Every structure is written in structure tokens, then in C-alpha cells.
Amino acid sequence: MAGKTLYDKLWDDHVVKQREDGSALIYIDRQLLHEVTSPQAFEGLRLANRKPWRIDANLATPDHNVPTTDRAKGIEGIVDPVSRIQVETLGKNCDEFGILEFKIMDQRQGIVHVIGPEQGATLPGMTIVCGDSHTSTHGAFGCLAHGIGTSEVEHVLATQCLVQQKMKNMLVKVNGTLGKGVTAKDVVLAIIGKIGTAGGTGHAIEFGGEAIQNMSMEGRMTVCNMAIEAGARVGMVAVDGTTIDYVKGRPFAPTGEAWDAAVKYWRTLHSDLDAKFDKIVELDGSEIMPQVSWGTSPEMVADVTGNVPDPAKEEDPIKREGIERALKYMGLEANQAITDIKLDRVFIGSCTNSRIEDLREAAAVVKGRKVSASLKQAMVVPGSGLVKAQAEEEGLDRIFLEAGLEWRDPGCSMCLAMNADKLGQGEHCASTSNRNFEGRQGFGGRTHLVSPAMAAAAAITGHFVDVRELLN
Amino acid sequence: MRAFTQHQGLVAPMDRSNVDTDMIIPKQFLKSIKRTGFGPNLFDELRYLDEGKPDQDSSQRPLNPDFVLNQPRYKGASVLLARSNFGCGSSREHAPWALDDYGFRVIIAPSFADIFYNNCFKNGLLPIVLEEKIVDQLFEEAEVSEGYQLTVDLEAKTVITPSGESFGFDVDDFRRHCLLNGLDDIGVTLEDAELIKSYENQRRKTAPWLFGAGQ
Numbered sequence: 190m191a192g193k194t195l196y197d198k199l200w201d202d203h204v205v206k207q208r209e210d211g212s213a214l215i216y217i218d219r220q221l222l223h224e225v226t227s228p229q230a231f232e233g234l235r236l237a238n239r240k241p242w243r244i245d246a247n248l249a250t251p252d253h254n255v256p257t258t259d260r261a262k263g264i265e266g267i268v269d270p271v272s273r274i275q276v277e278t279l280g281k282n283c284d285e286f287g288i289l290e291f292k293i294m295d296q297r298q299g300i301v302h303v304i305g306p307e308q309g310a311t312l313p314g315m316t317i318v319c320g321d322s323h324t325s326t327h328g329a330f331g332c333l334a335h336g337i338g339t340s341e342v343e344h345v346l347a348t349q350c351l352v353q354q355k356m357k358n359m360l361v362k363v364n365g366t367l368g369k370g371v372t373a374k375d376v377v378l379a380i381i382g383k384i385g386t387a388g389g390t391g392h393a394i395e396f397g398g399e400a401i402q403n404m405s406m407e408g409r410m411t412v413c414n415m416a417i418e419a420g421a422r423v424g425m426v427a428v429d430g431t432t433i434d435y436v437k438g439r440p441f442a443p444t445g446e447a448w449d450a451a452v453k454y455w456r457t458l459h460s461d462l463d464a465k466f467d468k469i470v471e472l473d474g475s476e477i478m479p480q481v482s483w484g485t486s487p488e489m490v491a492d493v494t495g496n497v498p499d500p501a502k503e504e505d506p507i508k509r510e511g512i513e514r515a516l517k518y519m520g521l522e523a524n525q526a527i528t529d530i531k532l533d534r535v536f537i538g539s540c541t542n543s544r545i546e547d548l549r550e551a552a553a554v555v556k557g558r559k560v561s562a563s564l565k566q567a568m569v570v571p572g573s574g575l576v577k578a579q580a581e582e583e584g585l586d587r588i589f590l591e592a593g594l595e596w597r598d599p600g601c602s603m604c605l606a607m608n609a610d611k612l613g614q615g616e617h618c619a620s621t622s623n624r625n626f627e628g629r630q631g632f633g634g635r636t637h638l639v640s641p642a643m644a645a646a647a648a649i650t651g652h653f654v655d656v657r658e659l660l661n
Numbered sequence: 662m663r664a665f666t667q668h669q670g671l672v673a674p675m676d677r678s679n680v681d682t683d684m685i686i687p688k689q690f691l692k693s694i695k696r697t698g699f700g701p702n703l704f705d706e707l708r709y710l711d712e713g714k715p716d717q718d719s720s721q722r723p724l725n726p727d728f729v730l731n732q733p734r735y736k737g738a739s740v741l742l743a744r745s746n747f748g749c750g751s752s753r754e755h756a757p758w759a760l761d762d763y764g765f766r767v768i769i770a771p772s773f774a775d776i777f778y779n780n781c782f783k784n785g786l787l788p789i790v791l792e793e794k795i796v797d798q799l800f801e802e803a804e805v806s807e808g809y810q811l812t813v814d815l816e817a818k819t820v821i822t823p824s825g826e827s828f829g830f831d832v833d834d835f836r837r838h839c840l841l842n843g844l845d846d847i848g849v850t851l852e853d854a855e856l857i858k859s860y861e862n863q864r865r866k867t868a869p870w871l872f873g874a875g876q
Contacts, residue, residue, distance in 0.1 A: 205860045206853055210834035214853060216860055218871050226753065228694035237847070242857075245873045254692065271692040271715055278694050312870065322752040322776055336776055338754035339696075340783035348850040350857055354833060356775075386679060387746040390775060420749065422775050443870035451870045486679055507678055507744070514677075605751075607688050626683040626750060632712040 192461025194358045195425055196393040199333035199458070203316050205350055215353045217345050218315040221301040222249035222288070224279035225607070226320025230343035231282040241286050242349040248310050249283050249290040251276040252300045253607045257570050257597035263294050272608065299573020299599045302326040302540035306410065307575055309439025313428045313455040318345055323540045323623065325416040329409035330436070331428035331458040333393075336417065356423065357391055357467040360460075362398035365475040370657040372550065373408030374542060374621065374640035376400060376472075377415040378480035382490040384470055389421030392468060395460060396426050400474030406435040407546040414541045415623050418487040427459035481527050481653050482625045482638040484515035489625070491527055493643065493655045499523040518627055519635050520615060528653050530637065531563070533616035535594075535648040536630070537641050538570030539604035542621035545579050547641040552585040554645035554659055560593035561651030568595040568610070570602040594648060606631045619647040663785035664843030668766045669812040670739030674803045675729055680743060681750035682777060686759040689715055699755055700762030704730065730763075734807050742799055743770040748777025748788075757784045767813050769820065771796050782836045785843070787815060789830045815841055 193201070206214040227249070234241070241247065254272035264280075267273040276293065283290035291297040297304060302323050305311040317327045317334035320342045327334035341351055361380055381388070394416050401409065409426045416424025426432075433452055436442050443451050478492035489512075491497065500512040500523060516523060521530065537543070537551050548571060560567045569589050571577040577599055580586055586596045603610040604622035612618050612634025621644050625636040639647065646656040690702045692715055701719035708730060710723040724731045730738070741760065747770040748756060757780045760768065766786060771793040773781075781788045791799075802822065803809040812821040815837060820828045839846050850857075865872055 206856050208835065210838070212833065212835040214850060214856070216857070216864070225691050229696045229754075232694070237845075239847070243861075269692075275692050275694060314868070315871065320752060320754075322750065324752075336752035338752055338757075338776060338780035338783060340754060340780065344847050344850065347847045348854075348857065349861070350850055352835060352846060352850065386749055387772060387774070390746070390772065417750075417776075420746070420774060447870045451868070454868065486681075511678060605683075605688050607691065624681075624683070624750060626681045628687055628706045629683050632687075632706065 191465040192463040194460040194464040194466060195331060195395050195427055195458060196333065196358055196423070197464070199314065199316065200355055202314070203333065212352050212354055214350045215316060216350055217318050218246060219310060219317045220247045220342070220345050221305055221317065221319035221324070222247055222279070222342070223253060223301050223319070223321065224251045224275045225253045226339050227282065227342055228275065228278045229339045230346060233343040234346055239347045241288070241346045244287050246349060247288045248305070249279060249288055250298050250301055250304055251279050251293055253601045253605065255293055255600040256608050257600050257602050257610055260293070260598040268609065296574035296578065299576065300540045300543065300601055302414065303543060303572030303576065306330065306406070307439070307573055309436055309442035312436060312442065312451070313432055314458055318351065322417045323414050325422060325424040326410050326414040326540060328413040328416065328423055328425035329406060330432055331425060331455065333423060333425070335422040356393045358465070359389055359392035359394045359421065359468040360466040361394055361396050362469065362471045363396065363400035363474045364398045364471060365400060365473050366403070367400050367474045367477060370479060370642060370660050371477050372640040372642060373404055373411040375477055375480045376474065377412045378482065378487070378490045378638060379472060379477045381415065381419045381487045382480070383472065384419055386418060386486055386488045387420040389416060389419040392421050393423035393425065394419065394421040396424060398474070401426055402429065405546060406431060407544045410544070411541055415487070418623055428455045479640065479643050479656055481643065483519065483521060483527065484512070485518055485625055485627050486515070487623070487625060487638060489515055490638070493527050493653060495527055497521050497523060497525045497527065528655070530617060531652045532619050532647055533565050534612060534618040535564060535567035535644050536603040536618055536620040536622065537568065537644050538572070538602050539622035540572065540601070541623045542641050543570060543572030543576065545576050547621065548576070548580050548585050551641040551645035552588045554642050554656060555592040555594065555649060556588050558592055558649045560648045563651035564648065566595065567593065567648040568597055568603070570597045571599050573599050603630050605629060619644045619653065662783070662843050662845060665766070665785050665787050665815055665840045667812070667814050667816070668739065669810055670766060671735065671737055672740045672742050672799070672803045672809050672811050673729055673735040673738035674742040674800050676744065676800065678744035679746045679749055682748055682753050682756040683750055685748070685756040686753065687713065689713065691753060691755050696758055697762060699759035700764070703759040703763040704728070737764070739764050740767045740769065740811050740813070741765050742796070742803055743768055745771045745793070747773050749774040752776045754780045754783070757781045757786050761786050769796065769799065782840060785840065787813065787840065789813065789820060791820065791828055791830060795828050
């Protein structure tokens with residue numbers, strides 16, 4: 190019998206019941222909650238007169254609607270009354286059911302996918318869900334983590350389980366060593382560019398290979414975060430020493446004997462050498478260049494040294510039409526050099542790229558330089574209150590402010606523009622977020638996905654530039 | 662949940678691949694704490710020429726005449742014919758809520774994004790995967806014949822065209838069972854409450870760090 194993949198192991202360890210119809214009842218160890226996708230779930234519980242199954246499996250924080258300025262005012266600082274009600278509703282629900290919530294004034298508040306790992310609430314081997322598709326982030330810890338809809342949020346609250354069909358196994362192997370100035374974000378954008386936004390549909394992706402093994406936990410989180418942009422609900426990386434070192438000493442992490450027992454188990458969380466994958470894709474990490482998305486889907490990416498594609502050269506009529514539509518929306522010309530794309534705003538933040546290493550990477554580029562006068566705005570939004578404090582301790586805030594970038598309070602911010610941070614119509618933004626869909630960052634806004642280093646470099650020049658030129 | 666057994670309805674063809682959930686229901690409408698009322702804002706940025714805002718009377722807004730659902734012949738459509746990777750992007754269940762609130766009961770496409778596909782079943786909405794060449798054929802038929810309707814039979818797992826041509830589709834048994842009977846799947850899961858408790862008790866022994874640590 191062939192060995193097991195990491196996904197097989199995580200699945201097997203969480204099956205409560207295998208049903209004859211092929212579905213299985215899977216136990217959920219951790220649910221993360223935020224204000225946008227939970228209110229209807231709590232309301233459903235109340236209407237059915239049900240209680241949460243296991244209170245201590247849940248952790249909540251408001252992130253999508255929170256303002257990134259004037260935070261001293263707390264909830265009162267949320268100008269949009271509809272946003273305010275949503276944040277208040279999360280608070281009331283958590284209070285009513287006794288669920289731990291890092292509220293807006295708590296220093297531990299932040300983007301759910303940043304605070305879970307930061308607190309050690311994300312532990313290797315867990316099943317983790319959240320009403321947010323970027324829950325795949327937590328797979329970086331050798332977790333089975335994926336986004337769910339609100340009905341399933343309610344289902345997990347009420348039963349601590351989900352009814353699931355097992356997915357197929359896919360391995361994405363990034364061999365070799367990454368070049369200077371090439372980051373985890375470039376790796377994942379290159380992967381999506383290669384396999385497409387539906388390349389991982391129906392599969393759980395395990396990311397492996399030398400380039401992934403050499404990444405820090407934060408880099409691995411960036412890669413797993415965008416598994417969903419390749420169509421896979423689940424992205425994962427095997428547990429190794431890097432994982433265990435990262436988890437150790439965090440507030441929710443075990444200690445003493447429990448720690449030793451946990452580590453022993455966690456060390457088994459990797460695919461067996463003879464494990465069988467349904468699909469394998471390999472990339473050469475040394476060939477990956479800094480990436481820039483030019484279109485309205487995360488698969489529409491190019492090397493920074495490259496050009497916007499020419500739809501006339503595309504043979505597939507559906508793809509050709511997709512490229513034409515994207516170029517029209519983005520206001521770009523076929524064959525235009527990527528470095529000729531001029532920018533209006535720069536956004537450094539989101540659950541993809543708002544951790545301390547992302548901020549260090551951006552600060553290293555802007556240090557001693559000035560933001561281009563041609564930009565309307567360049568902002569840095571840390572992923573949590575603790576990331577913000579750490580950055581300030583390291584003096585990164587001063588580097589950003591001196592260069593002319595805004596230094597904001599934590600939240601999802603301009604990644605999806607549910608709060609006040611958004612693009613104006615037709616504006617181009619170099620963004621470290623995860624989706625460049627039409628209107629994602631504001632009505633008519635034009636998003637270009639890049640790494641924090643590339644966003645920082647673009648802030649200095651006012652157009653895209655190969656960050657490697659600024660690092661020399 | 663509303664049961665789904667059979668449905669016959671007018672088909673609206675949306676000829677665009679990779680329709681994402683931001684497109685189905687833009688973020689400004691996710692601020693609602695209710696499950697209903699999203700229909701007027703379904704495909705908001707494609708459907709209207711102006712920027713949509715929550716709590717606005719959409720009947721007064723300028724319509725985009727080029728958008729399929731604004732064409733008089735598709736008024737009252739309840740079967741959405743779509744292209745590949747429909748529903749990609751965010752996990753927002755507001756997307757199926759908006760489709761349902763608008764009046765759609767069935768979505769047919771060559772492929773769906775996983776989370777969206779799953780969310781549909783929780784809301785009495787049936788997503789059907791058919792081969793690309795069959796979907797191409799349905800697009801052609803829907804575009805040439807005004808008033809084109811399809812009949813969907815979940816019991817028999819078939820889609821039937823006006824000419825009587827029948828296409829089979831796959832759907833997993835548990836989802837089909839819940840949808841046919843309009844079951845509350847939380848209720849179904851809670852029938853196994855004892856099993857969940859015994860699994861949990863076992864895990865408390867073998868993996869105690871998963872329970873309550875640090876809180």
C-alpha cells in the first residue's frame with residue numbers, strides 16, 4: 190500500500206464518521222470568526238435554539254470593517270453605521286455565547302489569519318476553518334485549513350464538525366533557490382500564473398521542494414494564503430523544525446509535557462516518501478522573477494521584466510476575450526512594458542503580506558528614499574496590533590513615515606475596501622493583497638498584485654520597477 | 662431549507678468565465694447582518710452603470726443595457742447558464758444568497774469553484790456541472806430561441822431541453838438527499854452527537870493540547 194500524503198494523515202485523524210454515501214463527518218479543532226460572515230450564523234443558532242458545541246475552539250476578532258485611523262475612538266470611530274453595526278454584532282454575539290474575542294481596542298486584534306498563528310491558536314495538525322477563503326493560510330503549519338460559507342460557520346458552531354468529501358492530492362514542488370529580491374509572494378503568483386485560477390480546484394495542494402523548505406513560516410503563510418487563488422481551498426506545507434520553532438512559546442501553544450507530546454506527533458506531519466499524489470506540478474525556483482499582475486484575475490501575471498500580453502496572439506477564443514476585457518478594464522495596451530505602468534496608490538498589507546517580515550522587506554527598500562510625488566497615496570497597514578508594536582520597536586514606522594508612506598492601524602483595509610480605504614475609479618494600485626478582481630479595491634479600481642518589496646519599490650518610482658535594481 | 666426536486670425555468674446565458682464572488686455581490690453589500698435582500702445587488706457592477714451603495718433604491722438606478730439580465734427576454738430567468746470556474750474567489754455565502762434572492766434556482770456551468778459550489782447546496786440552489794461541449798450547445802440554443810427553458814430533475818439527475826434531449830449530471834448522494842428533502846444538515850449531524858462526543862473524549866487523551874490551552 191502506498192504511503193500517505195500530509196492531507197491523508199490530517200484527514201484520517203479527524204474522521205468522526207465515514208458515511209456510506211462517501212461523505213465524512215470531520216472534526217474541527219479551531220474556528221476563527223470575524224464580523225462579516227458570522228452574524229447570520231449566530232442568528233441561525235438562536236433561531237434553532239442551539240448552543241455552540243465547544244466554546245474554547247472559537248476565537249474571534251473584527252477585521253474587515255475596522256478603520257485604520259483614529260482607533261483610539263474604538264467602535265465609535267467607525268464612521269459607516271452599517272459597518273459599525275456589524276462590528277458591534279460580533280461583539281454582542283461573542284459576549285452572549287462566551288467566545289473569546291480580541292475586540293477593536295485590544296492590542297491582539299488584527300486580521301484573523303495573522304492573529305491565529307501569532308497567538309499559537311493555529312497549531313500543527315489542526316483542522317481550522319473560518320468564514321473566509323484565505324483560511325488556507327494556516328496550512329503553512331501542517332494544518333488542514335480552509336474557508337467555509339456562513340451556513341457551515343453555523344454548522345461548526347453547533348456541532349464542531351463539517352460534512353466533507355475528501356479532495357484529491359496535489360503536490361506543487363518549487364525546486365532550487367530563489368534569487369535575490371524574489372519572495373514567497375512572487376513564488377505563489379508564479380505558481381498561479383502556471384496552473385491557473387482553477388488549477389487546484391477539487392484538490393488539497395501541498396507545497397514542497399527546496400524553495401518552500403527554505404522559507405520562513407511567514408513566507409509559507411503567504412504561499413498557502415493564495416492556494417485559493419489557484420482554486421484549491423486547502424494549501425499546506427509539511428511540519429519541520431522551522432514550524433516548531435515558530436510555534437514555541439506562543440500564548441496558546443502547549444508547554445511542558447504536553448509540548449513534548451505535541452512535538453512528537455507534529456514531527457509525523459509530512460507526506461510519506463512513497464505517498465501518491467493525483468497531480469504534481471514542478472517549478473524551478475531559480476527561474477522565478479519578481480511578479481506583477483496586469484489583469485483582473487490572479488493568473489494574469491507577468492515577470493516585471495516582461496510585457497502585457499497581446500490578445501491577438503492568444504488562440505483560445507474564450508481566453509482571448511478574457512485578455513481583451515481585462516486590458517480594457519485595466520486601461521492597458523497590449524505589449525506595454527510592465528515597468529511602464531504608472532501608479533496612483535500603493536497598499537502594503539492584507540492577510541497575504543502584513544506580517545513583520547513583510548514590513549521589514551518593504552522598509553529595507555524605502556529606507557532613505559522618498560515616495561514618488563506622482564502618487565496620491567502609499568500606505569502600510571500592519572496585520573495586527575502586535576505586528577504594529579513589533580514594527581515600531583524596530584523603528585520601521587519611522588522609516589515608512591520618513592519616506593512618505595502612511596503608517597496605519599491593523600485590519601483588512603484596502604485588500605477588499607470594506608472600510609474607508611479604497612481606490613477611486615480608474616486608479617492603479619500596487620497592492621500586496623491577493624485579488625485583482627474588477628472592483629475589488631474600490632469601484633473601477635485597478636489592482637496589480639505584487640510582493641511587499643515590489644510595492645515599496647513602486648512607491649519610490651511611481652511606476653513598476655524591478656526591485657532588484659534598487660537592492661543593488 | 663427549501664427542498665429542490667424538479668424545476669423548469671427560463672434560461673439566462675452569462676457568457677463569461679471566472680465569474681468571481683466579488684462580481685456576484687460586491688463587498689459593500691456584505692455589511693448586512695441578514696441573509697435576505699441581496700437580489701437587487703446581484704452582479705451590481707455589471708448590471709448598473711453607477712456605483713451601488715447599501716440601502717439604496719436600486720429601481721431608480723441607471724441600468725447597463727448590455728448586461729444579459731437587463732435584456733427583456735431574460736426577465737424572470739431562474740436558470741443561470743454560466744462558463745467555467747463560476748463562483749471563484751471569496752467564501753461569501755452572500756453570493757448564493759443574492760442569486761437565490763434574485764430568483765435563480767439552478768446554475769449550470771462546466772465547472773464551479775469549490776466553496777461556492779458547496780454554499781449553493783446550503784441554500785436550496787442547485788449547481789450543475791455539465792461537459793463544456795454540452796454547455797456550449799445550451800448557450801447556442803438559449804441565444805437563438807427566445808423563451809428557452811430547461812427542466813431539471815434532481816431525483817433523476819437530468820437536465821432536459823425543450824426538444825426533449827436529456828443530459829445526466831453527477832451530484833453526491835448526501836447533498837442530493839439533503840436538497841431533495843430540504844433537510845437541516847445541522848440536525849442530521851446532531852443525530853451523531855454521541856459519536857462526536859466519543860471522538861472528542863478520545864482526542865482529549867491523545868492530543869490534550871487541542872483543548873483549552875492558553876485560554
